[in-house]
Amino acid sequence: MFISNTRQPDEKACLVGVKLPGSTMDEEWRNLRELEQLAHAAGAEVVMSTVQQRTRIDGTSYIGKGKLAWLAEEIPARQINLVIFDDDLSPAQARNIEESLKVNVVDRTELILDIFSRRAKTKQASIQVEIAQLTYALPRLTRLWEHLSRQAGGIGTRGPGETQLEVDRRKIRERISHLKKELKKIEAQVVQGRKQRREAFNVTLAGYTNAGKSTLLNRLSGSEVRADAQLFSTLDSTSRRVEPEGGAAFVLTDTIGFIRKLPPHLVAGFRATLMDVEEADLLLHLVDASEPGSEERIAVVNEVLGGVIGGRDGGGKKAGEAGLIPTILVFNKADNLPEGISADNLRARHPGAVVISAATGEGTGELLAAIKAEMEKEMITAVIRIPAGDGRTIAMLEANSTVRRRELDGETMVFEASLRRRDLGRIESSGEAEISIGRAQ
């Protein structure tokens, strides 16, 4: 299809950012450094970067005529064959720029989609990415056709006729609806797997890409999930059981990393994967403290989390239930803090935060203690007596708790179980259960 990886081998890229009033040059260069990492992740080599100062975006060419003319000279001189914009271009802007520069132009969303499609390993991730790509491509078909003809060597080759475009649009829409059906089937299976996890206390890792989430999962659970310096190493969530010494076990889930301006198509596409965030009992918001700009990244992650958990009343656990998902802010890479930043001043600025190094293990004891404290707030051990005939309540208890003991006492089933406070409340109001908090004598 047209939307397969657009990147070619040996691509030499130029990065373009725009500084508008309200941001600083420093911020823009930091953004471009991040864009450079994204470009690497997509397989392109960056040979030049430029930031254009403007008072506002140019509707036709994004960067303005003068800058465009300058780029048109630099590009052949430096054998650049790809221009990457740090922002999203409208279909018209992208076309105009390509016409002037005669090389392929991609924007931030296309780049991220491209990386995701390279990284997607499971069927679910591949389908989610393809839906996002097709949805993004639909209003841009004319331009993508021109991409193709340019790659085929025919610069200036005309795109397909209107009828062909219509046919293609219809095919893409059909493909999207087919993929959505496939995804539903897969999600149904995933939901089943999830039910089995309901009995455990679920801790979910969330954070900016490259913060060290997978490294921490590996450190705490002794597993070997892929963790590396590439952006977006993780696209599929992985859950592992963690059994701390002297503490109760919990399930730890690694999730997809976030980034500034994460394309909304992708957030929507990865909704099912992000369910792990929605359904968490506790979130660990992991922050890379070794890089400047951590405050900005914290804000980005909070915003994406708000969008994911939102729609539920600013983050209630379930519709109707108030309160945010409890979150521990975790500063990682303490072994590599930049000059002028110490664990103490991070904690002073963010009360309740924990500072760790997933690489060396420093601070992980403190983190486990903080998790344990949250778990004790939420999980409770109780002895629950339910009439043996009340199958509904018994089933509810079995599905939502870890049953430590069960025995029949005449006509009554007696359980000792550990479960969430709110599930205990539901059991209490479901049947004629008799509950006493604490362990059996």
Ligand SMILES: Nc1nc2c(ncn2[C@@H]2O[C@H](COP(=O)(O)OP(=O)(O)OP(=O)(O)O)[C@@H](O)[C@H]2O)c(=O)[nH]1
């Ligand atoms: N110095 C140092 N490096 C770390 C630490 N934790 C992780 N890293 C490195 O940071 C990079 C990213 O780690 P990952 O665990 O893959 O990060 P992630 O958050 O899972 O990233 P994505 O899956 O791409 O979103 C890797 O190169 C790790 O080796 C740490 O405590 N100290």
Ligand SMILES: [Mg+2]
């Ligand atoms: Mg990861």
